[in-house]
Amino acid sequence: MNEADGATVLVVDDLEANRYAMGAVLRRAGHLVVPSACAGDALIELDARLRSGALPDAALVDVGLPDMSGFELCRRIKAHPEIAAMPVVHFSAAAVTPRDRTRGLDSGAEA
Template sequence: MQKTVLIVDDEERNRRLLEVFASSDGYRTLIATNGEQGLLLARKECPDVVLLDLMMPGMDGFEVARRLKAQPETAGIPLIVVSSLDDAASRGRMRECGIDRVLGKPIDRWELSRSIAELTGGAPAR
């Protein structure tokens, strides 16, 4: 069965890049342009992993992560943050929110592939 990656990012360029990387590895992709959409899609589709931007208008990625981890139906979904935030305070907040992995920007395509595969239980689907 094909695994699903939910991409939650307000920047179209970032969404497209992540979508190309994930789909080229054989994953089905879902796209959310903001935190609210991301929460709705996660509850409805139960993806295998979420790629999450932190800095979004309205509901930021920290709040999205907190809410996903607080809901029994989404608490087990691994969260990968793709962010340029690398300071100690931000990393501490990420741990508190239950974020499973942090990847820096610019994104390393192979590191992303490895991270998705590890957190979804196997090799890329390609």
């Protein structure tokens, strides 16, 4: 499988090492990775990709971002009719309780 066959995945994490590690795994699996260091940058990227007709197939979003929570980023994505269908998956090393999982699902995330 090459990148042309794989999905385009937006990876949103404020830690460069995490973006690198997740991106490496996804690229090895044949996916195109669009890294973003914060929610604001991710929203700008999504707007630009919407205008160009090249939206990501999915977003992997850390819940602990510096400018807004991953939960709020998900709510904003899901509130936008043209990108709401894009699956959002939250991840976190710290927010792992059932309450955190519920917050993610309540914000519109698929997982």
